[in-house]
Amino acid sequence: MRIRVAPGGNHRGIVALSPSIQHSFPAWPGSVSAARHAVTVAARDLGVASAALDDIALAVSEACSNAVMHAFVDRHPGTIAIEVEATGNRLTVRVRDDGRGMLPRHDSPGLGLGLPVIASLCDAFDVRADPRGGTTVCMFFEIAGSRLT
Amino acid sequence: MGGVVTADAPVRVLRMQGEVDIETAREWRPELTEAVGDTTTPLIVDLSRVTFLDSTGLGLLVQANSRLRRQGRPLVLVVVPDSPVARVLEATNLVAHFEIFGDPLAAEAAARADRPE
Numbered sequence: 001m002r003i004r005v006a007p008g009g010n011h012r013g014i015v016a017l018s019p020s021i022q023h024s025f026p027a028w029p030g031s032v033s034a035a036r037h038a039v040t041v042a043a044r045d046l047g048v049a050s051a052a053l054d055d056i057a058l059a060v061s062e063a064c065s066n067a068v069m070h071a072f073v074d075r076h077p078g079t080i081a082i083e084v085e086a087t088g089n090r091l092t093v094r095v096r097d098d099g100r101g102m103l104p105r106h107d108s109p110g111l112g113l114g115l116p117v118i119a120s121l122c123d124a125f126d127v128r129a130d131p132r133g134g135t136t137v138c139m140f141f142e143i144a145g146s147r148l149t
Numbered sequence: 150m151g152g153v154v155t156a157d158a159p160v161r162v163l164r165m166q167g168e169v170d171i172e173t174a175r176e177w178r179p180e181l182t183e184a185v186g187d188t189t190t191p192l193i194v195d196l197s198r199v200t201f202l203d204s205t206g207l208g209l210l211v212q213a214n215s216r217l218r219r220q221g222r223p224l225v226l227v228v229v230p231d232s233p234v235a236r237v238l239e240a241t242n243l244v245a246h247f248e249i250f251g252d253p254l255a256a257e258a259a260a261r262a263d264r265p266e
Contacts, residue, residue, distance in 0.1 A: 029172035036170075036201070054233050058240070061203040065171045069205075111211060113204040113241050120240045 020085040021046075025064075027077040027097060032064040035082055039093060042084040048091060048143050056093065056141060059121040062114040063095035063137040069110055071099025071135060078134075091141040098134040102127060160260050161190045162253075166198035169206030181209060185216045191260035192217065195227040195253060196234045204241055214247060223248045225260045 021042040025031035036057045043056050060082070067080050083094040118125055122139040130136055163184050165177055184192050194210065196202065214224040225248045228234050238244050248263075250256035 029170075032171050033168060033173075054236065057201070058203055058233070058237060061170055061201075065203065065205050068171060109208075111204050111208045111241075113207075117204055117237070117240045 020083055022084075023082045025080045025082070027068050027072055027080050027099070029065075029068055031080060032061055032068060035064045035080065035095075036061050039082060039084055043091060043093075046084070046086040046091065048141075052141065052143055055121045056091070059118045059125075059139050059141075060093060060095065062117050063139070065110070066114045066137070067095065067097035067099065067135070070102070070105065070108070071097040073105075074100055089143055091143050093139045093141070094136055095139075096130065096134060096136040098130075098132075101129055101133060102135050158261055159190055160193060160257050161187065162193045162195055162257075164195045164198060166200075168201035169199055169209070170201065170203050171205040174206045174209045177209060181213050185213050188220050191222065191225070191263060193225045193227060193253075193256050193260050195256075197227050197229050197232075197253070199232075199234050202234045202237050204237070207237060207241060207243065211243070211246070222263050225250065225256050225263070227251070227253050227256045 023035065023038045023042075025035055039060045040053050040057050043053055044050075048056070064080055064082075068077070072078055078098040081094075081096045081098075083092075083096070085092045085094075115127075118137070118139060123142045125137060125139040128136045128138065161184050163177075163180060167173065169177065181194075184190075194213070210224065210226070217224050228238065228249050228251065230251050238247075238249070248256075248259055250259065
């Protein structure tokens with residue numbers, strides 16, 4: 001597990017370290033389970049309480065499954081990059097793929113419920129197109145009662 | 150539970166377990182397809198030992214449910230209340246889509262009662 005520590009700052013000039021945990025996986029079906037577990041471990045290590053871990057795991061599974069199913073339909077499977085970051089009471093989980101970008105599909109193999117499920121589990125999320133190609137799903141979880149490091 | 154004429158009628162119980170996601174869902178597909186194809190035997194899918202289920206895993210159950218409904222019978226599920234499986238069924242708004250029981254015996258009774266005549 002590689003931990004990248006990115007320095008930030010506040011108005012008092014104190015540098016606050018905001019650790020960010022990153023993982024990378026090939027965009028295969030078998031990677032989705034590994035991504036869930038990596039994020040669960042990262043979230044637990046950051047102080048997220050057990051009750052919230054199931055929701056986070058499910059949201060990550062939906063986002064990664066979307067990348068596997070849709071991002072590489074016209075090409076070889078690429079990479080899914082996961083980033084977990086904690087600031088204050090908020091946990092941010094980013095799932096980025098380097099695929100073809102989000103496009104409507106009439107032939108979707110799934111139920112089309114991934115994004116609505118993500119919406120019901122996190123406090124906010126956005127889907128961004130990467131200028132280099134690919135898509136990032138960014139999910140925000142307000143973790144009440146946890147003390148995130 | 151006594152006094153029911155069909156108490157001895159066979160019921161097929163497909164016990165899924167572990168994590169059911171985009172990778173592992175396909176391992177259950179053949180068994181589920183066979184069970185759905187056996188139109189004379191009521192089917193229960195017991196999810197009480199499933200530790201994780203997402204919408205791709207659910208897709209398998211939704212498909213099975215559609216086929217069973219065309220045969221005139223619903224898909225009966227055993228789901229532990231407040232489990233991760235219960236959570237994803239609520240999050241996807243699919244609770245009303247299936248016949249869901251927390252108790253395997255109640256599920257069995259319901260599955261027998263639903264036999265198409």
